[in-house]
Each structure stands twice: as C-alpha cells, then as structure tokens.
Amino acid sequence: MSSVAPAHVHSAEVPQPAQHGKPGGIMRRLNFGTGLIGGIGLAIIAGVVTSQFVPSGYASPVTFAPMEGEYVYLAVLLGWVIGFMAGMGAFVGPIRWMLGRESTHLDAEYMAGKDLGRSRYWKYTTDHKVVGIQYLIVTFIVFGFGGLLAMLIRTELGATWTEVFSPAFYNSIIGTHGIAMIIAMIIAVSGPLGNFIVPMMIGARDMAYPRLNALSIWLLVAAVPCLISSLFLGGIQDGWSAYQPLASQAPIGMLGYQMTIIVFAISTGIASVNLMTTILTMRAKGMSWSRTPIFVYGIFAASLMGLYAFPFYQYSQILSLSDRVFNTSFFNPLEGGSVWLYENLFWLLGHPEVYVIIIPTAAVLMEILPVFMRKPLFSFNFAVAGIVGVVALSGLVWAHHMYMTGWAPAVNYPFMLSTEMISIPVGFLVLVVIGTLWRGTSWSRLPLMAVYAVVFNKMIGGVTGIYLSDVPADQYFHGSMFVVAHFHYMLMGAGFFGAMGGIAFYFPKMTGKILDERYGSIGLWTVFVGFQLTFGSMFVAGLQGQPRRVLQFDEQFDISNWISTIGAYTIGVGTLIFLGAIIFSWRDGPMVSGNPWASKSLEWQTPTPVPLENFAVLPVVTERPYNYGVPDPYDEELRAHDGDELESAGAR
Amino acid sequence: MTQAPQEQPESPTNRPPSMHRFKNWMRRPYARHVMIWTVVIGFLLLPLCWLLLAAMNQTGAPASEIMQDIETTVFVFTLVSIPITAFVFAVLLYSLIGWKRISSDEPPMQENPAIFTNRIGVVLWTVVTSALAMFLVVWGMIELAQITANSYGTISANEQPGGNQSVIVNVTGQQWVWTFAYPQTDGLVSDILYLPVDKPVYFNVTSKDVIHNFWAVELGVKIDANPGAVTTAGVTPNKLGTFNIRCAELCGMHHAYMETEVRVVTQEQFDSWVREMGGRRTS
Numbered sequence: 030m031s032s033v034a035p036a037h038v039h040s041a042e043v044p045q046p047a048q049h050g051k052p053g054g055i056m057r058r059l060n061f062g063t064g065l066i067g068g069i070g071l072a073i074i075a076g077v078v079t080s081q082f083v084p085s086g087y088a089s090p091v092t093f094a095p096m097e098g099e100y101v102y103l104a105v106l107l108g109w110v111i112g113f114m115a116g117m118g119a120f121v122g123p124i125r126w127m128l129g130r131e132s133t134h135l136d137a138e139y140m141a142g143k144d145l146g147r148s149r150y151w152k153y154t155t156d157h158k159v160v161g162i163q164y165l166i167v168t169f170i171v172f173g174f175g176g177l178l179a180m181l182i183r184t185e186l187g188a189t190w191t192e193v194f195s196p197a198f199y200n201s202i203i204g205t206h207g208i209a210m211i212i213a214m215i216i217a218v219s220g221p222l223g224n225f226i227v228p229m230m231i232g233a234r235d236m237a238y239p240r241l242n243a244l245s246i247w248l249l250v251a252a253v254p255c256l257i258s259s260l261f262l263g264g265i266q267d268g269w270s271a272y273q274p275l276a277s278q279a280p281i282g283m284l285g286y287q288m289t290i291i292v293f294a295i296s297t298g299i300a301s302v303n304l305m306t307t308i309l310t311m312r313a314k315g316m317s318w319s320r321t322p323i324f325v326y327g328i329f330a331a332s333l334m335g336l337y338a339f340p341f342y343q344y345s346q347i348l349s350l351s352d353r354v355f356n357t358s359f360f361n362p363l364e365g366g367s368v369w370l371y372e373n374l375f376w377l378l379g380h381p382e383v384y385v386i387i388i389p390t391a392a393v394l395m396e397i398l399p400v401f402m403r404k405p406l407f408s409f410n411f412a413v414a415g416i417v418g419v420v421a422l423s424g425l426v427w428a429h430h431m432y433m434t435g436w437a438p439a440v441n442y443p444f445m446l447s448t449e450m451i452s453i454p455v456g457f458l459v460l461v462v463i464g465t466l467w468r469g470t471s472w473s474r475l476p477l478m479a480v481y482a483v484v485f486n487k488m489i490g491g492v493t494g495i496y497l498s499d500v501p502a503d504q505y506f507h508g509s510m511f512v513v514a515h516f517h518y519m520l521m522g523a524g525f526f527g528a529m530g531g532i533a534f535y536f537p538k539m540t541g542k543i544l545d546e547r548y549g550s551i552g553l554w555t556v557f558v559g560f561q562l563t564f565g566s567m568f569v570a571g572l573q574g575q576p577r578r579v580l581q582f583d584e585q586f587d588i589s590n591w592i593s594t595i596g597a598y599t600i601g602v603g604t605l606i607f608l609g610a611i612i613f614s615w616r617d618g619p620m621v622s623g624n625p626w627a628s629k630s631l632e633w634q635t636p637t638p639v640p641l642e643n644f645a646v647l648p649v650v651t652e653r654p655y656n657y658g659v660p661d662p663y664d665e666e667l668r669a670h671d672g673d674e675l676e677s678a679g680a681r
Numbered sequence: 682m683t684q685a686p687q688e689q690p691e692s693p694t695n696r697p698p699s700m701h702r703f704k705n706w707m708r709r710p711y712a713r714h715v716m717i718w719t720v721v722i723g724f725l726l727l728p729l730c731w732l733l734l735a736a737m738n739q740t741g742a743p744a745s746e747i748m749q750d751i752e753t754t755v756f757v758f759t760l761v762s763i764p765i766t767a768f769v770f771a772v773l774l775y776s777l778i779g780w781k782r783i784s785s786d787e788p789p790m791q792e793n794p795a796i797f798t799n800r801i802g803v804v805l806w807t808v809v810t811s812a813l814a815m816f817l818v819v820w821g822m823i824e825l826a827q828i829t830a831n832s833y834g835t836i837s838a839n840e841q842p843g844g845n846q847s848v849i850v851n852v853t854g855q856q857w858v859w860t861f862a863y864p865q866t867d868g869l870v871s872d873i874l875y876l877p878v879d880k881p882v883y884f885n886v887t888s889k890d891v892i893h894n895f896w897a898v899e900l901g902v903k904i905d906a907n908p909g910a911v912t913t914a915g916v917t918p919n920k921l922g923t924f925n926i927r928c929a930e931l932c933g934m935h936h937a938y939m940e941t942e943v944r945v946v947t948q949e950q951f952d953s954w955v956r957e958m959g960g961r962r963t964s
Contacts, residue, residue: 196937315713508903
C-alpha cells in the first residue's frame with residue numbers, strides 16, 4: 030500500500046475559539062510528579078479521616094475480624110486513584126468543558142505533546158504514539174514484577190527439602206504473580222502496538238478519542254500500585270481467581286486486588302471503545318475490509334471480547350468487595366449467597382480473556398510473516414474467518430472451567446462441544462501461518478524466529494487444551510499442574526513470545542532504532558529452551574498427579590520440579606538478555622530508515638521518528654496490504670509461474 | 682479434409698483427474714520431503730501415547746473402571762493429535778531447513794511467487810481438522826456418559842442409606858482435613874478412607890468452610906466440595922492397595938497438606954475394620 034494520494038482538502042474557514050493565556054493552561058503544570066503528590070496526599074487525607082470516623086473495635090459478624098483496617102485501606106486506595114488522576118490532569122478537560130471554556134487548536138496541540146521533548150512521556154499526553162510507549166513501559170514494569178514473583182515460586186518448589194516461604198506468603202505470591210501476569214499479557218500487544226501502530230496502519234492521524242486514550246493508560250498506571258501494595262498487607266492468598274468464600278477469609282490485601290480489577294476494567298473498557306471506534310470510523314479512504322491488515326482485525330476482536338468480558342469481572346469484584354466491607358452476602362453460602370455465582374461471573378471473564386491475549390499476538394505474527402517471507406498472507410479470508418470464529422465462540426465456553434464443580438453436570442456436554450469446536454477456527458489460524466511459510470524463501474530475522482517459537486508452543490498448548498476441554502480427561506487433569514503447564518504454553522508460549530516478536534518487529538518504528546539481532550536472538554532462544562524445560566516437566570508433574578498451587582509435595586514429584594526450576598531460572602536469564610538488548614538498542618543503537626523491513630503496509634510508509642499526526646497528507650489505499658511477489662497489481666492476466674497450484678494471484 | 686483441433690482454454694472438464702494431479706504434486710521434492718518428515722516426526726511422537734499413561738500410572742493407577750476410561754481417552758486423544766501436530770512441525774522444520782533462507786541485514790530484493798490461497802489445501806485442512814475435532818467431541822461424550830453410568834448407574838435413585846448393595850460415604854472437607862463418615866454404620870467417622878474392593882461407592886461431598894476439591898487420584902474421582910451444597914460422585918474400586926487423596930482446589934494456607942489415603946481392602950477386611958472402629962453395620 031505504497032500509493033499515497035492527496036485527499037480532498039477543505040478550505041472553508043472555521044471560526045476558532047479565542048486563546049486565553051498560554052496553550053495548555055493548567056496542564057502545563059501537571060505531570061507524573063503532581064500526580065504522585067496528589068495521589069499520596071489524598072490517600073493520606075482519606076486514610077486519616079476514615080480512621081477518625083470508623084469506631085475502633087467494630088468487628089465483622091462473619092469473620093469476627095476488626096473492620097477498621099478495611100475501611101482505612103479502601104479509603105486510601107480510592108484516595109490514591111482519584112488523587113493521582115486529578116494530579117495528572119484527568120479532570121481538567123471535563124471541568125473546563127463544564128465551565129464553557131472550549132479548548133483551542135493550540136491547547137490540543139499542547140495536549141498532544143507538541144515540542145515537549147521527553148517530558149511528554151510523563152504527562153497526560155493524548156498523542157497515540159506517546160500512549161503506546163507509555164503502555165510499553167508499564168508492560169515491562171508489570172511483567173518484571175510478575176516475573177520476579179515467578180522466580181520466587183520456582184525457588185520454593187525447587188527447594189523440595191524445605192519451606193523457603195511461609196505458606197501464607199507463598200499463597201500470596203502465586204496469586205499476585207497470576208494477576209500481574211494476566212494484566213501484563215493483556216496489555217502486552219494490545220497496549221503498545223494497538224495504540225502506537227493501529228492508527229498508522231489504518232491511515233489515521235490519531236485515535237478517535239485521544240483524551241480517553243490518555244485516560245486509559247493513566248488509570249492503568251493508577252491500578253499498578255494498588256496491586257503492589259496488597260502484597261504488603263497480606264497479599265492475595267487465594268490465587269488470581271479469588272474464589273469465594275476463600276477470598277473473604279484473606280487478609281485486607283485482598284482489597285488491593287479488588288480495587289486493581291475495578292480500575293483496570295474501567296481502563297480496558299475505555300481503551301476497547303476507543304480502539305473499536307477508531308478502527309470502524311477512521312480507516313483511510315479506500316481501505317475496505319479486504320484491504321484492512323489482519324492485525325487491525327486482531328485488535329478489533331480483542332477489544333470486542335474485552336468489552337464483553339471485563340464487566341463480568343468488575344461486577345464480581347465489586348460484589349466481593351461489598352461482601353467484604355459492607356457484610357452483604359452475595360457469595361456467602363452461610364447467608365444464602367452462592368459460590369457458584371462467583372465462579373460463573375469470574376469465568377465469564379476468564380475464558381474470553383485468554384483470547385483477548387492470544388488473538389492480538391496471533392494477528393501480529395500474521396503481520397510479521399508476509400514481510401519476512403516476502404509472500405502474501407496465505408488465505409486472508411480464512412484468517413479473518415478464524416478470528417471471527419474465535420470471537421463468536423469465546424463467550425460460550427466459560428463453564429469448561431467448572432466441569433468438576435458439580436454446579437450442573439448436565440451442561441458439561443454442550444460446553445464440551447463448544448470448547449472443542451473452538452479448535453477449528455484456531456486451526457484456521459495455524460493453516461494461515463503454515464500456508465504462508467509454504468515454499469517461501471525466508472528472510473530469517475528475529476521477528477520471524479518468534480513466529481516459529483510461537484507456532485511450536487501453540488501446537489503443544491492447543492493439543493493439551495483439547496485434553497482439558499474433554500470432561501473425562503479433565504476429571505484427572507483439573508486442578509493439577511497439567512493445567513498450569515497448558516495455560517503457560519498458551520499465554521506465555523503464544524502471548525509472551527508473540528509480544529517479543531511484535532515488539533522486535535515494530536521496534537524500528539517506535540524508537541527509530543533496530544533491535545540488536547544477536548542479543549535479541551540469544552535472549553529469545555534462551556527463553557525458549559528454558560520455557561520447554563519449565564513447562565514440559567510441569568506436564569509430567571501434572572500427569573503424575575501433582576495439584577497446582579501447593580508448596581510441598583510427595584517425593585515422586587521432586588525430579589520434574591527440579592527441572593522446572595532450572596528452566597524457570599533460564600527463562601529469567603533469557604528475559605534479562607532480551608530486556609538488555611531492548612534497552613541498549615534503544616539507547617545506543619544506530620538510527621534506521623522509516624521502513625527497514627521493506628514492508629508494504631501503511632504504517633511503514635511514515636517517516637521515522639513519526640511526526641505528530643503521522644501523515645502530512647492522508648493516504649488513499651488502492652491495494653491489499655500483502656501484495657508481495659505481485660509485479661503489477663493491475664495486470665488481470667497475471668499468472669504466477671506455477672498455475673497448477675496457484676489459484677489466484679490477482680491483486681485487489 | 683482435416684481441421685486443426687481447436688485450442689481450448691483450461692477448464693475443469695479437461696483438467697487431469699485429481700489422482701493424477703496429486704501424483705504430479707507428490708513428485709515435487711518439497712512435497713515428498715514434507716510428507717516423509719511428517720511420518721518420521723509422527724513416529725517419533727508416537728511413544729508419547731504410552732509415556733503419558735506411564736506417568737499417570739506411577740502410583741498404581743488405574744484402580745477403577747473410571748480411571749481406565751480416563752486413560753483410554755488420554756491415549757486416543759494423543760493418537761488423534763499426532764498427525765496434525767507432526768504435519769505442522771514438519772512444515773516448520775522444513776521451512777527452517779529445507780526451503781532457502783536469507784540472513785542478510787538488508788531486505789531481500791527477490792520476492793516469492795504470490796500464493797494467495799489454495800482451494801484444495803484450505804478445504805482439506807478444514808475437513809480434516811473439523812472431522813478430528815468432531816470425532817473427539819463424540820468420543821468425549823460417549824466416554825462421559827459411560828463414566829456417569831459407572832459413577833451413578835449402579836446406585837438406584839431411591840436406595841436408602843442402609844441398602845447393602847453399595848457403600849455410601851459422606852465426605853466433608855474443612856481447612857485442612859478430609860473427614861469420611863459412613864452413614865450405613867453406627868456413626869463411624871474416619872480420616873482415612875477405607876473402601877471394599879469391587880463394590881460401588883457413592884460419595885456425598887460437601888465442605889464446612891471454603892471450596893475444596895475431593896480428588897482420589899488413582900481412582901479417577903474428582904469433585905468440588907462446596908460450602909452450602911452437596912455434590913455427588915461414585916466409583917467402583919477394582920484394585921487392592923493404598924492410593925492418594927488430595928485437595929485439588931486452593932483452600933488456604935495448608936492446601937498442600939490437605940491429603941490423605943484411600944485404602945481399598947477386601948470385603949472381609951473392610952467389615953473387620955468397621956467392627957474395630959466401633960462402628961456397627963446397621964444393615
């Protein structure tokens with residue numbers, strides 16, 4: 030899609046509001062620093078005021094625990110989130126609007142970070158490219174936090190002869206690891222690449238709602254300290270699923286988890302609406318659905334599923350929080366609540382969320398493949414059908430997490446059907462990948478290597494997923510280490526490797542530097558080897574019958590756990606190498622041109638670094654995004670050299 | 682008078698028969714190689730069918746018909762997954778080794794011939810994967826029905842606690858112990874599960890506090906113990922020995938230690954154990 034033609038230019042004068050003072054107004058003074066001051070300040074005020082008002086010694090009638098701490102912690106968390114957002118300037122726009130002060134073009138330019146240099150990354154900046162980088166940094170932080178906890182878990186499980194951590198602390202690190210990694214993986218591709226790349230990919234100047242974009246990232250930033258703070262207040266001792274009534278027994282750190290989810294779900298919802306509106310309404314002229322790159326489909330699908338799924342999670346946590354703080358009994362079976370209600374609400378998020386992670390990573394791989402194979406994407410329509418099929422089925426499979434709950438044995442049959450059906454559209458995506466690899470001379474660079482790693486992992490994760498979707502086999506595997514190994518193969522094997530590939534691919538566009546091939550590859554393959562050791566042996570432990578989330582186990586599981594721990598440390602080393610490659614390439618790497626991979630799609634046709642508003646002249650799209658190996662798109666008579674096998678080589 | 686035969690454009694009617702075209706296709710080295718590699722990788726993966734079961738059987742499984750069904754399912758699923766997995770791995774490997782690779786710093790000038798789609802390949806893939814998936818669904822449903830029959834089929838719905846055809850055990854989970862009550866006896870309660878061999882057992886499972894999961898590993902029984910609800914499961918142990926019971930749902934601090942044993946004994950040993958424990962069979 031290299032052709033760029035001038036769009037029709039409107040020349041009529043539009044009356045502009047008058048400029049008061051310097052552009053940006055109060056936003057000139059607000060940044061991350063004032064956000065921290067506002068957040069911490071309001072948190073302290075809220076905590077002190079609450080502790081004065083709540084009568085001390087007031088006890089919960091359910092757990093007989095003193096409730097004072099709960100109210101104070103809840104007030105502190107709310108104070109932090111609201112104060113931080115206020116300090117960042119999230120409320121400036123609505124307040125100015127309510128006061129009738131329209132913002133001018135200069136204000137908007139200031140908000141987008143024009144001429145602000147590096148300080149724009151620390152502000153409430155509306156430019157989608159700044160938001161993309163901010164998402165990238167937050168992903169690294171949350172992933173690093175979760176990865177550190179993973180190392181602690183494997184240390185405990187590798188040291189089979191002793192308890193390294195207390196059981197309570199061990200349980201809180203597995204719960205925190207779980208939710209931190211889930212958040213990190215959800216944002217890993219959709220956040221940085223969805224925000225940075227998608228508007229450029231569809232030929233837009235920014236997102237549809239730039240201020241909502243800034244709101245979504247800074248809400249996410251506000252949620253992260255809520256999560257980390259919980260680790261110091263007893264932590265999340267009930268796994269990331271936070272099943273009731275175990276969650277109401279947990280110490281007050283649980284409130285940190287609930288608050289994180291409530292804020293994160295708002296952030297995700299805003300981001301989803303924004304991305305979907307952008308994709309639906311702001312595609313360049315001529316970008317029909319068949320000319321829209323597959324990554325855009327992937328992001329749209331993930332946003333749609335997120336928009337559907339996250340409210341369930343949010344409600345479940347609001348109700349849980351209410352049970353805990355206000356002694357309601359939505360989920361308390363002793364007072365007429367239902368634990369199965371919680372499980373249903375939770376898994377209504379829980380399973381679509383898996384596809385929220387996997388579909389964008391699969392889509393970014395399908396974006397990488399044509400560029401490095403120098404071939405069109407095999408059967409574009411089939412790829413779209415695969416994504417549509419996964420989205421359609423994703424909402425109908427949640428109860429396969431509840432086969433063994435005894436909730437409703439009769440529905441096991443339809444859920445087994447829907448769950449195994451989903452392997453068909455996922456199979457479409459696999460076919461698209463191997464069809465694109467077929468007979469291609471590959472340009473073997475780091476992003477392409479990530480594709481191989483992901484497809485390998487995804488096959489193993491997919492096949493073991495079929496075991497788990499089957500009720501008889503799940504009767505053995507449910508709740509065992511086999512499940513842990515399976516979902517790590519999917520979420521980490523596809524999600525994390527896909528994110529590595531995607532970031533390596535778009536690194537030149539995002540930073541202007543190229544990711545160091547040598548150290549990046551060493552990091553990638555080290556992680557790959559460690560990954561196979563860790564989770565391959567975890568399959569064995571699960572087959573032998575080791576339950577998940579335990580800190581001690583019988584001697585028969587020792588060997589597989591030792592291997593697993595060695596693998597986990599290898600992953601840690603590999604990740605550090607990869608991270609080092611990112612940091613050093615970003616700082617010291619040589620500058621590259623705007624299109625170092627010689628890609629034909631639209632986002633690579635912009636100059637690097639990408640100017641504000643991306644395109645001086647909005648492009649017009651005249652052909653499909655992956656027309657590699659097609660000399661002249663307008664030649665109707667075109668036949669590839671091997672007409673027997675090639676059905677259609679025509680463009681359009 | 683002869684007329685030169687008119688040149689006809691290629692149409693579906695005068696294309697060579699599909700078998701012939703398939704043979705032609707197979708004559709290409711890459712097609713042959715990928716097929717051979719698929720077979721080789723498939724045979725390399727084949728031992729997994731038995732290795733998975735070997736891992737599952739380390740502690741004496743299968744000790745019941747249900748566990749046998751589960752293992753058969755695992756075996757069949759592994760077997761059915763191998764061809765597709767082997768094919769995908771073969772293409773991945775061949776793409777890395779067989780087809781040409783360029784590792785220059787600059788983008789290659791040469792582009793590959795465009796393959797936009799291939800109707801036969803797409804249809805074949807869809808049909809094969811859908812057929813396999815549907816086979817697995819049907820297999821799973823039949824096995825599930827069979828397991829359900831094995832669990833509950835031997836218990837008639839109106840059999841009272843006191844009937845002699847089966848053993849009823851009320852399983853209660855609480856943080857972090859299992860308690861087994863035998864309602865057919867005079868209040869016998871134990872923290873180790875004793876079961877007579879070859880006799881149907883019927884579990885009523887509940888919990889006093891949080892959700893637990895009653896997992897009799899080698900017997901293939903797994904069911905959640907929910908507070909405020911009773912769930913049921915059943916099994917007929919058919920092997921003498923001592924097996925594991927674990928909690929398979931995170932239930933708090935000492936979740937890892939919430940394990941006990943099931944001792945499957947002969948009917949005589951079971952009866953004498955009941956007498957020893959001071960229980961008296963009420964029937």
